[in-house]
Structure formats: C-alpha cells, structure tokens
Amino acid sequence: MAQKTILIVDDESSIRDMLRVALEMAEYDCLEASDAQTAHSLIIDRKPDLVLLDWMMPGTSGIELARRLKRDEVTSQTPIIMLTAKGEEDNKVQGLEVGADDYITKPFSPRELVARLKAVLRRTDTLVDSGPITVEGLTLDPVSHRVTINDQPVQMGPTEYRLLEFFLTHQERVYSRSQLLDHVWGGNVYVEERTVDVHIRRLRKALQLDEHDRFVQTVRGAGYRFSTKVVERTD
Amino acid sequence: MAQKTILIVDDESSIRDMLRVALEMAEYDCLEASDAQTAHSLIIDRKPDLVLLDWMMPGTSGIELARRLKRDEVTSQTPIIMLTAKGEEDNKVQGLEVGADDYITKPFSPRELVARLKAVLRRTDTLVDSGPITVEGLTLDPVSHRVTINDQPVQMGPTEYRLLEFFLTHQERVYSRSQLLDHVWGGNVYVEERTVDVHIRRLRKALQLDEHDRFVQTVRGAGYRFSTKVVERTD
DNA sequence: TGGAAATGTCACAAAACCTTCACATAATCG
DNA sequence: CGATTATGTGAAGGTTTTGTGACATTTCCA
Numbered sequence: 001m002a003q004k005t006i007l008i009v010d011d012e013s014s015i016r017d018m019l020r021v022a023l024e025m026a027e028y029d030c031l032e033a034s035d036a037q038t039a040h041s042l043i044i045d046r047k048p049d050l051v052l053l054d055w056m057m058p059g060t061s062g063i064e065l066a067r068r069l070k071r072d073e074v075t076s077q078t079p080i081i082m083l084t085a086k087g088e089e090d091n092k093v094q095g096l097e098v099g100a101d102d103y104i105t106k107p108f109s110p111r112e113l114v115a116r117l118k119a120v121l122r123r124t125d126t127l128v129d130s131g132p133i134t135v136e137g138l139t140l141d142p143v144s145h146r147v148t149i150n151d152q153p154v155q156m157g158p159t160e161y162r163l164l165e166f167f168l169t170h171q172e173r174v175y176s177r178s179q180l181l182d183h184v185w186g187g188n189v190y191v192e193e194r195t196v197d198v199h200i201r202r203l204r205k206a207l208q209l210d211e212h213d214r215f216v217q218t219v220r221g222a223g224y225r226f227s228t229k230v231v232e233r234t235d
Numbered sequence: 236m237a238q239k240t241i242l243i244v245d246d247e248s249s250i251r252d253m254l255r256v257a258l259e260m261a262e263y264d265c266l267e268a269s270d271a272q273t274a275h276s277l278i279i280d281r282k283p284d285l286v287l288l289d290w291m292m293p294g295t296s297g298i299e300l301a302r303r304l305k306r307d308e309v310t311s312q313t314p315i316i317m318l319t320a321k322g323e324e325d326n327k328v329q330g331l332e333v334g335a336d337d338y339i340t341k342p343f344s345p346r347e348l349v350a351r352l353k354a355v356l357r358r359t360d361t362l363v364d365s366g367p368i369t370v371e372g373l374t375l376d377p378v379s380h381r382v383t384i385n386d387q388p389v390q391m392g393p394t395e396y397r398l399l400e401f402f403l404t405h406q407e408r409v410y411s412r413s414q415l416l417d418h419v420w421g422g423n424v425y426v427e428e429r430t431v432d433v434h435i436r437r438l439r440k441a442l443q444l445d446e447h448d449r450f451v452q453t454v455r456g457a458g459y460r461f462s463t464k465v466v467e468r469t470d
Numbered sequence: 471t472g473g474a475a476a477t478g479t480c481a482c483a484a485a486a487c488c489t490t491c492a493c494a495t496a497a498t499c500g
Numbered sequence: 501c502g503a504t505t506a507t508g509t510g511a512a513g514g515t516t517t518t519g520t521g522a523c524a525t526t527t528c529c530a
Contacts, residue, residue: 118413143407143408143409144407144408144409144460144462145409145454145457145460153464157455157456157486157487157488158455158456158457158486158487158488158517159487159488161456191488191489191490192489192490192491194489194490194491194507195488195489195490197507197508197509198488198489198490198508198509199488200507200508201507201508201509201510218506218507218508220496220497220498220506220507221498221505221506392475392476392477393476393477394476394477426477426478426479427478427479427480429478429479429480429518430477430478430479432518432519432520433477433478433479433519433520434477434478435518435519436519436520436521437476453517453518453519455485455486455487455517455518456487456516456517
C-alpha cells in the first residue's frame with residue numbers, strides 16, 4: 001500500500017525533529033513547515049494525507065490555518081490533528097469546532113501520537129475517494145476497487161491497478177519510467193526501471209489491448225502515456 | 236435527518252440538568268436515567284442514538300452497565316460516551332476496553348461535549364436497521380438476530396455476525412483490515428490486523444462458501460469486499 | 471465451579487505477486 | 501542496410517500476502 005505522507009507544522013524545530021523520528025519509525029513520509037504560509041502551499045502542492053498542526057505559532061496561528069484549510073474546497077478533505085499545550089481546554093474545543101479531526105495534548109507519547117494518527121487516517125480514508133472513472137467503456141471504481149470493460153469485470157494485480165488508477169487520473173501526459181516508479185511504487189524504492197515495462201505489459205494484457213496504441217501508449221525514448229486518442233505517426 | 240436522541244445516565248440530578256441544557260441547545264432530544272436499571276430498560280425501549288454514561292454510580296456502576304450493553308447483541312450497537320472524573324487514567328483505559336466509543340473527563344465544557352458527541356455519532360451513523368436483508372438466499376434478520384441460507388438456519392459467533400451485518404449493509408465496497416477493525420470491532424481497540432483474516436475465515440466457513448469468490452471476496456493488497464458478482468480470472 | 475463457546479494470536483502452508491533476467495522484436499540512425 | 505538502442509515478452513525465483521489449523525485465554529452460562 002502506498003506510504004502515507006504527514007505534514008508537520010510547528011515553529012520549534014526540536015519538536016519537529018521529535019515528531020519526524022516518531023513518524024518515520026512508523027513508516028510514514030514526512031514533510032515539515034515552520035509557518036502557516038509554507039504549510040499552506042505545501043498542502044496544496046504535495047497533498048499530504050494528514051496534517052499535524054501546532055496550536056501556537058507566530059504570525060497566523062495554527063487554528064487560523066486550520067480554519068482556512070477546512071473552508072477551502074481543495075484542502076478541506078485533509079484531516080488535521082492539533083497539538084495543544086496542556087490544560088488549554090478552550091483551545092481544544094475551538095480546535096474541534098474548527099474542524100480538526102483530533103487533538104493531542106503536549107506532552108504526549110510517540111505511541112499515543114501514532115495510535116491517534118492511525119485512527120484518524122482510517123476513519124477519513126474512505127471519505128476521500130472519488131467516484132468511478134470511466135473512459136470509453138473502461139471503468140475503474142476506487143470504492144469497490146474494481147475495473148470493468150463494457151461492464152465485464154477485469155482481473156489484475158495490485159500494482160497494475162495502481163498503475164491504471166494513476167494513468168486514468170493523469171491522462172494525455174507522458175511519464176518516464178522513473179516518474180512512474182515515483183508515483184505508482186512510491187518514493188524511495190529501489191527497483192529497476194525495466195520493471196515498469198513488465199507491469200505495463202501485464203496491464204495491457206489484463207485490459208486485452210491488442211493494439212498497443214490503445215490507451216496505454218509507448219512513447220519511445222520518453223516513457224508511457226495513457227490516452228484515448230490514437231496518435232498518427234509524425235514523421 | 237431525524238433528530239437524534241441522547242440518553243443521559245447519571246445519579247446526580249444537577250449534572251443531568253446541565254447536560255440536558257447543553258444537548259437541547261444543540262438540538263438533541265434527551266432521555267434521562269439515574270440508575271443502571273432504568274437506563275437499561277430505556278435503551279431497550281426507546282432506542283436512543285447515543286448514551287452518555289457516568290462512571291460512578293450507586294449500585295451497578297457505569298462501567299458495569301457499559302459492559303452489559305456492549306455484550307448484548309440488541310444494545311451493542313448503541314454508542315456510549317463515558318463521563319469520568321479527572322485523572323482517573325485507569326478508568327479511562329477500562330472504559331475503552333469495555334467498548335465505550337469515547338470518554339470525557341470532568342469537568343468539561345458543554346462545547347467539548349457536543350463536539351465529541353457529534354464525532355461519535357458521525358462515526359456510527361450508518362447502523363440503521365431496516366428489516367431483514369436478503370441476498371441470493373442469504374438472509375440476515377437484525378430483529379431476531381438470525382442468519383439463514385435458503386431458510387436453513389446458520390450458526391456463527393457474535394463477531395462473525397457483526398462482520399456479516401456490516402458487509403451486507405456495505406456491499407460492493409472494499410474495506411481494509413484496519414477499517415474493518417474500526418467498524419466491526421469498534422474504534423479504540425488494539426487488535427492485530429491479521430485477526431480480521433481469521434474471522435473472515437470463520438464467516439466463510441459458517442456460510443459454507445466453498446469458492447472464495449462467493450460473497451466474501453479477497454482484494455489482494457487492499458482488504459475484503461462483499462459482493463454477489465463474481466470476478467473471473469483472465470489468464 | 472466446571473465446561474462450552476468465543477476470541478485473539480501464532481506458526482506454518484499455500485497462493486499470488488513482484489522483480490529480475492535473458493532473449494526476441496521493433497525502431498532509429500549513420 | 502547493418503549496427504545500435506529501446507521496448508516487448510516469457511519464465512524463474514524470491515518475496516509478500518493471505519489461508520488455515522491449533523492453542524491459550526477469557527467469557528458465558530448452567
């Protein structure tokens with residue numbers, strides 16, 4: 001399963017360090033920001049799966065950021081866990097009202113952090129997925145995790161599924177093998193680039209694409225592209 | 236959506252009053268009970284959507300009642316929020332172990348109460364029983380709590396029953412082990428994910444599903460899915 | 471209190487899957 | 501046109517995921 005990315009927002013670097021250690025132990029990817037501005041653009045840009053947000057921050061406070069995120073269509077789905085100093089009961093309440101999905105009171109144990117984080121992630125996991133994607137009879141439904149061609153169910157492995165999902169959400173654009181490894185396999189894996197070819201082949205086979213230009217197209221020297229248009233040669 | 240009904244269980248009438256005011260402000264219907272006995276019959280009788288349960292009560296303690304409620308098939312679906320006095324960490328743990336869906340430490344602000352209550356309700360919302368569910372000869376009757384295949388009674392454990400109930404009310408959708416733990420076991424339990432596999436097996440066995448693709452389907456790398464459609468392999 | 475039922479965990483078995491490699495085939499270029 | 505490079509393809513082998521039976525513990529009930 002793809003690794004989850006957590007964005008840590010805190011102005012104290014020592015706390016960020018601590019959090020990062022704990023999160024990386026639990027196999028999460030980490031992003032960091034020390035101010036609301038940076039945090040905001042990181043969220044738009046990198047789309048983390050969850051935001052750990054400190055309550056007290058210079059400039060725009062954490063709660064202000066949370067409010068802004070939850071109001072915005074684009075970012076409102078991203079779950080937020082607030083970090084609050086001990087005894088700030090009012091803040092806690094405000095935090096939840098603003099739309100934070102949970103809060104943790106400092107000081108906290110790493111295990112509590114990870115436990116709550118997991119709980120929030122699995123609770124919000126299902127809400128993020130969008131409806132089925134259909135393209136000329138080919139349908140991928142993230143909810144049922146199913147692929148059909150003209151309503152005929154199609155069987156494929158997990159990697160092929162992720163590959164197809166990625167292609168369908170990024171049509172008409174060429175991706176190098178390296179980029180595909182990044183996006184579909186997930187950042188830091190060491191895998192031969194040619195492995196992508198093999199999975200491309202399996203995907204084509206599963207979809208029974210006899211002509212190679214149908215949907216999954218080879219762009220020689222560059223990589224692969226998913227497209228509904230069949231390209232004429234441009235000699 | 237219909238107005239939610241909350242049952243307040245506390246022996247101190249002053250606290251009940253406070254709670255009732257807060258809840259009615261937030262547009263909830265309220266029931267009240269000052270002892271476990273009354274509470275129990277009210278739950279059976281009026282089926283509240285949530286129970287606010289005080290930890291310390293004369294006679295049967297709150298935790299005892301919680302245990303009883305969560306054990307009973309009929310009442311086990313009703314979410315419970317425990318009210319505990321400050322600093323009783325041990326109780327907190329016990330409370331969660333018994334199956335309470337959340338706990339609140341006294342003293343608390345009304346706003347916090349409502350915020351948590353909303354959160355719990357949101358999580359457990361989907362459990363509306365509306366008569367028996369039938370799917371190709373397989374019937375689950377929430378009222379009599381019975382499962383039959385072609386009118387032949389089928390026997391299974393409570394966990395398998397809840398699992399099946401959840402599946403039947405959420406067909407055609409993949410759930411990860413983690414999500415199943417959340418929905419079927421209840422939010423805050425620590426159980427190995429592989430335990431889900433074992434109960435899946437027990438459910439399959441009880442339903443005598445010889446082919447594994449019948450009804451309870453494995454989605455490799457993702458989780459499990461209940462579905463009547465069978466996927467054929469494309470080798 | 472004793473026994474039956476249910477539950478969570480583990481270890482091992484079986485199945486599905488992923489990666490790599492070797493070689494085949496196709497495209498490109500001088 | 502041959503050499504060269506890029507991609508297609510099938511199979512082997514190791515790895516990961518899932519299935520399954522057994523066991524210890526706890527809960528339930530008579």
